[in-house]
Amino acid sequence: MKNILISLFTFLFLGSLSAQNANKIIEKVDANMSSKNRIVESSMIIHGKRNSRTITSLSYSVGDKKSFTEYLSPARERGTKMLKLEDKLWIYSPSTDRIIQISGHMLRQSLMGSDLSYEDMMDDRKLTEVYTAKVVGEENIDGRKCYILELKAKVVDVAYYSQKIWIDQEYFVPLKEDLFAKSGKLLKQTTFSNVKKVQGRWYPTKMVYKDMLKQGNGTEFIVNSMKFNQEIQEYIFTKAALKQ
Amino acid sequence: MLAIKLAFKNLMGAGLRTWLNVIVLSLAFVLIIFYNGLMDGWNRQARNDTQDWEIGNGQFWHPDYDKFDPYTIEESNEVISDEIQTLIEEDKVTPLLIRQITIYPQGRLMSARLKGVDPNQEIIKLPSADIRNSQNKYAAIIGEGMANATKLKVGDQVLMRWRDKNGTFDAHEIEIVSIFNCNVPQVENGTIYMDIEVVQEMANLHNQATMLVTSRDYENTKLEGWEFKDLNFLLAEFDKIIESKKGGGMVLQSILLLLALLAVFDTQVLSIFRRQKEIGTYMALGLTRTRIVGIFTVEGAAHSILAAIVGAIYGIPLFIYLSKVGIYYGNIAKASGLTIAETLYPYYSVGLIITSIIIVVVSATIVSYLPARKISKMSPTQALKGKIQ
Numbered sequence: 001m002k003n004i005l006i007s008l009f010t011f012l013f014l015g016s017l018s019a020q021n022a023n024k025i026i027e028k029v030d031a032n033m034s035s036k037n038r039i040v041e042s043s044m045i046i047h048g049k050r051n052s053r054t055i056t057s058l059s060y061s062v063g064d065k066k067s068f069t070e071y072l073s074p075a076r077e078r079g080t081k082m083l084k085l086e087d088k089l090w091i092y093s094p095s096t097d098r099i100i101q102i103s104g105h106m107l108r109q110s111l112m113g114s115d116l117s118y119e120d121m122m123d124d125r126k127l128t129e130v131y132t133a134k135v136v137g138e139e140n141i142d143g144r145k146c147y148i149l150e151l152k153a154k155v156v157d158v159a160y161y162s163q164k165i166w167i168d169q170e171y172f173v174p175l176k177e178d179l180f181a182k183s184g185k186l187l188k189q190t191t192f193s194n195v196k197k198v199q200g201r202w203y204p205t206k207m208v209y210k211d212m213l214k215q216g217n218g219t220e221f222i223v224n225s226m227k228f229n230q231e232i233q234e235y236i237f238t239k240a241a242l243k244q
Numbered sequence: 245m246l247a248i249k250l251a252f253k254n255l256m257g258a259g260l261r262t263w264l265n266v267i268v269l270s271l272a273f274v275l276i277i278f279y280n281g282l283m284d285g286w287n288r289q290a291r292n293d294t295q296d297w298e299i300g301n302g303q304f305w306h307p308d309y310d311k312f313d314p315y316t317i318e319e320s321n322e323v324i325s326d327e328i329q330t331l332i333e334e335d336k337v338t339p340l341l342i343r344q345i346t347i348y349p350q351g352r353l354m355s356a357r358l359k360g361v362d363p364n365q366e367i368i369k370l371p372s373a374d375i376r377n378s379q380n381k382y383a384a385i386i387g388e389g390m391a392n393a394t395k396l397k398v399g400d401q402v403l404m405r406w407r408d409k410n411g412t413f414d415a416h417e418i419e420i421v422s423i424f425n426c427n428v429p430q431v432e433n434g435t436i437y438m439d440i441e442v443v444q445e446m447a448n449l450h451n452q453a454t455m456l457v458t459s460r461d462y463e464n465t466k467l468e469g470w471e472f473k474d475l476n477f478l479l480a481e482f483d484k485i486i487e488s489k490k491g492g493g494m495v496l497q498s499i500l501l502l503l504a505l506l507a508v509f510d511t512q513v514l515s516i517f518r519r520q521k522e523i524g525t526y527m528a529l530g531l532t533r534t535r536i537v538g539i540f541t542v543e544g545a546a547h548s549i550l551a552a553i554v555g556a557i558y559g560i561p562l563f564i565y566l567s568k569v570g571i572y573y574g575n576i577a578k579a580s581g582l583t584i585a586e587t588l589y590p591y592y593s594v595g596l597i598i599t600s601i602i603i604v605v606v607s608a609t610i611v612s613y614l615p616a617r618k619i620s621k622m623s624p625t626q627a628l629k630g631k632i633q
Contacts, residue, residue: 103315110353154412182414187405213403213415215351
């Protein structure tokens, strides 16, 4: 009986220690990945069944509530702009010269044929706000030592009920992310690579998103340039800026 | 009586000319009845099928639900009260819970609509019992149209992804347990049917529904917390389609009728010109001008009576045959996206036949009267001499 109690307390103690460590890890990840604001120029390579296409864009974002993206190429997408304010999203298309609000089930549509949905772009709350974490192991990814964290939703309004994240033990940058449905089905997988130091932060500059339920080779997202904590004019985050 | 006797005697005397006019007029006659009968048959069948498969005697909607606005689906759910539960048990209404989902047939992403239906219901024709008879909790039924679009067969499993009421993703394989054939496209296009209790559990919306479909004999139109949508509202779009189809058909029918009436008009002009001596004789015998105009008008209008008789001779057997055998449209019907059966059975109502007879007779009478008016201006002596006036 005594042995059982000791084992139980040891298990609970180690469990809570694991949770504490995990929470500290994701806090560090959040601290590393979040910034006051940032300006990112990126390329999105969408791999289709027959061919691939590249879309370049310039994004301005402040915290996790405001962001503005302008598509620069190809010619077909050039001038398309997207504005996100809190939980609302508007798109401006130069060919129609109209601003459309994307809401409801349209948010679940693919973003320009990629493996990302509009909704995936919308939900960028900090991990610590949404999940409770547990360290479940360690593994090497591309020669980097990683913690494996299991995240379980602690709020009800979350898109992915659980996640498994591989965090670089030195840079506190996620290198792989598996997103699961409530039933435990793997829905999406993201791999992060080319981690570079930008203004004192370590940041992955290549991400590959893959909808695991869909055929295809996923969507690559490559950061061409990135600047943190810049002066961004407030008017950029207005609907009027979409038509400019 | 004299006018009618004379009219028919003269018509028979004219021989081939009369029969040509009569045949053309009878064709217009038969076509008008045939086309309108086809439209009425389609209308009756489509309304009946839509009621059988989808709307019963009307639907109670959640006040926020708008079938034209998919954004409203997420929030349009209401708890099934005890009062409604009693109605469900009495087979007076059946609940439907609607959700937006994504399926991945052959690895392709496809948005669809999931409808939770009571597997024990018998109010709508959906073979929901097939869901009940399956051992699989995630048993689903789809229509042929959906099966073709997704290339799914009975026994196939397909991955479905959905969100619960809080927006959390979930995914599971569902099994297609049966594929039904239905004439109402909106029942099957982009729609999957599963047990309502399973859908409620999936969406975390326990004991809730988006709408209630009433049985054909249910008359009540008030239920606390629900908005009743009657047949006029639910079938308004279809009624507009029928109206526009009838409008389009009227143009063709009018052209054919005008051609037939033109022939009657021509015949009248010619006979008044050629029979001036006869007109003069009538005048000399003391007939008033109005009476002579009447004789010629009746003669012209008699074409339409003969046309009705001739039309009936070949039209009635044709209509009886078509209303029994129907007109087969096959796959064209489904491809059209309209509520239309593979075989259409025209419906000829008494009203339709009487209206068509009146239209043809009245218009033939008018075109016969117009040239006959000239008689009233004729001088009797000149007419007797047969001089052109």
